[in-house]
Amino acid sequence: MTSYKSDFLRVMRERGYIHQCSNEDALDAKASSGIITAYVGFDCTAASLHVGNLLGIMMLRKLQQAGHKPIVLIGGGTTRVGDPSGKDDTRKLLSDEQINENIASIRTVFERFLTFGDGPTDALLVNNEDWLLKLNYIDFLRDYGPHFTINRMMTFDSVKLRLEREQPLTFLEFNYMIFQAYDFLELNRQHDVTLQMGGSDQWGNIINGIELGRRVDQAELYALTTALLTTSSGTKMGKTAKGAVWLNEDMLSPYDYWQFWRNTEDNDVGRFLRLFTELPLAEIAELETLEGADLNEAKKLLATTACAMAHGEEKALAASETARKTFEQGTMASGLPSVDINASDLDNGLGLLTALVTAGLASSNGEARRHIKGGAVKINDVKAENEKRLLGGDDISDDGVIKLSVGKKRHVLLKTT
RNA sequence: GGAGGAGUGCCCGAGUGGUUAAAGGGGACGGGCUGUAAACCCGUUAGCUAUGCUUACGUUGGUUCAAAUCCAACCUCCUCCA
Numbered sequence: 001m002t003s004y005k006s007d008f009l010r011v012m013r014e015r016g017y018i019h020q021c022s023n024e025d026a027l028d029a030k031a032s033s034g035i036i037t038a039y040v041g042f043d044c045t046a047a048s049l050h051v052g053n054l055l056g057i058m059m060l061r062k063l064q065q066a067g068h069k070p071i072v073l074i075g076g077g078t079t080r081v082g083d084p085s086g087k088d089d090t091r092k093l094l095s096d097e098q099i100n101e102n103i104a105s106i107r108t109v110f111e112r113f114l115t116f117g118d119g120p121t122d123a124l125l126v127n128n129e130d131w132l133l134k135l136n137y138i139d140f141l142r143d144y145g146p147h148f149t150i151n152r153m154m155t156f157d158s159v160k161l162r163l164e165r166e167q168p169l170t171f172l173e174f175n176y177m178i179f180q181a182y183d184f185l186e187l188n189r190q191h192d193v194t195l196q197m198g199g200s201d202q203w204g205n206i207i208n209g210i211e212l213g214r215r216v217d218q219a220e221l222y223a224l225t226t227a228l229l230t231t232s233s234g235t236k237m238g239k240t241a242k243g244a245v246w247l248n249e250d251m252l253s254p255y256d257y258w259q260f261w262r263n264t265e266d267n268d269v270g271r272f273l274r275l276f277t278e279l280p281l282a283e284i285a286e287l288e289t290l291e292g293a294d295l296n297e298a299k300k301l302l303a304t305t306a307c308a309m310a311h312g313e314e315k316a317l318a319a320s321e322t323a324r325k326t327f328e329q330g331t332m333a334s335g336l337p338s339v340d341i342n343a344s345d346l347d348n349g350l351g352l353l354t355a356l357v358t359a360g361l362a363s364s365n366g367e368a369r370r371h372i373k374g375g376a377v378k379i380n381d382v383k384a385e386n387e388k389r390l391l392g393g394d395d396i397s398d399d400g401v402i403k404l405s406v407g408k409k410r411h412v413l414l415k416t417t
Numbered sequence: 418g419g420a421g422g423a424g425u426g427c428c429c430g431a432g433u434g435g436u437u438a439a440a441g442g443g444g445a446c447g448g449g450c451u452g453u454a455a456a457c458c459c460g461u462u463a464g465c466u467a468u469g470c471u472u473a474c475g476u477u478g479g480u481u482c483a484a485a486u487c488c489a490a491c492c493u494c495c496u497c498c499a
Contacts (some may be wrong), residue, residue, distance in 0.1 A: 259453080266454050293452040327453055367446090370461060374447045407446080409453060 006031035008066035012224070014281060015274040017059060019200045019227040022210060027195065027222040031068065035120060038063050038195035038224075039071035039187055041128075041180065041202075043079045044102040048248035049109055051260070052199075054276065055226050059197045061113045064121060071193060072110050072125045073183060074103055077132030081176045103127065109247045112310060124191065128183050140182075147215045148178055148208070156204035177205045184209030188219050195222045247310055253337050254311040258319035259409070261303035269298050277305040326411060330381070332399050338413040346416060349390035352379070359404050359412040371406050378405040 004010040004024075008031045012018050021027065030036055040056040042049060049057070060070035079099055107125060110116075114123035153159055156177065159169060184206070187193035196206045206223040213219035245260045246252040264272055270288035273279060279287075279301070287298040300320065308316035322335030339359045341350065353368040356377065362368035369387050371377050377384045379395060380403050391414075395402045402414040 263453065266452095269454090293454095295454080296452055299452095299454080323453080364464065366464065367462085371447065374461065376447050407448085 004028045004032075006066070008036075008063060008068060011062055011066060012059070015062075016271060017055070017062070017226050017275065018224065020203055020223070020225045022207070022223040026220070027224070030194065030222075031066075035068050036063075036195055037069040037071060037191055037193045038197055039073045039193050040197045041073040041075050041078070041183065042106065043075045044099055044106055045079055046244075046246075047102050047105040048246040048251040049106055050247060051245040052229060054247065055229060056198060057110065057113050058275065059224075059226065060123065063197075064114055064123060067121055069121050069191075070114055070123045071187065071191060072107075072114070072123060073187065074107065074125065074127045076100075076103055076127040076129035078128055078176060078179050078183070080129075081172055081179060105248060109310075112312075126187070126191075128179070128186075131186050132179055132182075144178070144182060144212065144216070147212055148181075153177065153208075156208075158201070158204055177208050180205040181208040181212040184221060185213050185216060185219070188213055188217065188221060194220065195224060197224045197226075199228050200225045201228060249311060249315075254307055254315040255319045255322055255335060255337055257310060258303045258307040258316065258323060261306045262299050262323065263409075264299055264302060266295055269295060269302060272306075273298065273302050277302060277309070279305065332380075332397060332401075332403060334399060334401075334413070336403070336411045336413050338401065338415050340417045341414050343416040346391060346393055346396075349392050352377070352384060352389040352391060353387060355391055355402075355404060355414065356406070359414060361404060361406040361410055361412055376407050379403070381405070 004013065006028050009018075009021075009024065009028050027036075038060070040060055042053060042056065060072065063070045076099060079102075080096075110123070110125060116123045116125065153174070158177065159174065180202075184193070184196050196202075196209060198206060203223065203225050206225070210221040210223055213221040244252075245257065247257075261272070261276075270284060273284045273287060274281065277284075287301065290298055300323075303323075304316045304320045307319055311319075318335050322333040325331050325333035326336065341355075341358065352372070353362075353365045356362040356368035356371070357365060362371055368377075372384055372387045375383060375385075379389075379391070380397055391402060396416070397403065400415070403411060404414060405411045
């Protein structure tokens with residue numbers, strides 16, 4: 001297949017989203033002749049999605065932009081089971097309350113990327129607990145069990161890898177793929193969904209759904225996956241000093257989110273621009289030709305654009321400005337992440353170690369101590385050598401804050417209240 | 418049900434009575450070099466009210482001056498047999 005007829009698949013390929021696609025000719029024909037409805041499933045194991053999920057969200061966005069209908073499937077039911085794909089260990093089970101809290105917190109993110117509503121191409125958010133929790137075990141087994149063979153399930157990577165690595169795979173997790181397959185069937189019945197998208201680790205699960213749909217309803221379903229995101233140097237993407245790169249603002253500040261993209265490796269800039277921004281391909285191609293330090297301009301653009309999509313233009317520009325002041329001018333930037341401290345603590349003299357820990361720059365006094373020893377700590381851009389140093393009112397700069405830094409990149413402003 | 422093997426720090430993995438907060442590697446973090454990049458070099462990598470104390474080698478007990486290391490029971494996993 002050399003060229004796609006449908007805008008959707010063409011864009012997906014041009015921008016580098018496609019890893020695998022089942023029956024792409026038929027899918028292409030279908031997408032070029034009418035509205036298709038597609039979904040991506042999201043687990044709710046945390047209170048926020050992270051950049052690893054961004055690819056799925058972006059796919060739905062592209063789908064909608066191409067005039068099709070995206071469905072966000074929240075795995076309220078399947079999260080109660082736990083997906084074994086790509087994991088060595090059984091994930092600890094979450095309580096129902098936790099799951100519901102997570103769902104509430106996660107759903108806000110989608111509104112930034114998709115247009116929801118009742119129109120034919122408006123996005124829809126559904127939760128699989130609506131049908132999974134109602135299932136009757138015996139009925140379900142009789143209706144759908146015969147369509148799955150253990151022999152076949154054993155061949156899927158999610159199962160095979162666990163067994164090969166001699167890690168336990170519980171029956172509970174073993175059922176995950178069956179539920180995901182059933183989701184696809186159910187969404188096809190309820191909303192005429194014909195395409196499921198996801199990361200490449202979902203391929204097996206999706207194929208299971210396609211087969212179930214064909215066997216039970218003679219439905220013609222499709223799969224489309226993206227490559228899992230890794231950096232050029234091969235490491236998994238999505239980690240910062242603080243942990244995962246969350247999409248929710250209350251979990252990771254727009255400034256830190258901006259920084260994450262700003263620190264992209266040279267070799268990834270073009271790829272990420274295509275995947276995570278909506279700049280024209282021609283412009284990206286030009287940006288890619290930049291070399292050496294000039295490439296930093298492309299990284300800034302990537303950071304600001306990607307940040308704007310997740311947090312809004314205003315915050316993205318603010319983050320960009322904060323970064324400019326901090327790194328290019330070396331001046332105090334008020335937009336850096338800040339932590340409130342009591343003025344009275346300062347009067348009595350606030351220990352530097354304590355300050356570093358409360359600022360989140362160190363996880364323990366011991367770590368703070370090590371950072372000081374290593375010469376990484378700065379107070380108002382002046383290196384701190386003495387771990388017994390006390391912070392007092394004198395340390396408050398003209399801007400009314402105390403700037404604490406660990407290393408070149410991590411800065412926190414202490415603000416008195 | 419029977420026989421054998423395994424469970425170590427964020428991960429992998431060495432260690433089989435004392436100098437072991439536990440080799441080595443990975444990851445992560447910090448420093449250097451740079452461009453807030455990569456690669457490379459160096460360092461750090463349990464907590465604390467810190468010349469000491471506490472926690473830590475699946476769990477719980479026991480032996481011993483002393484245990485990750487020996488013993489017992491239990492839990493979990495793997496392999497072979499039935």
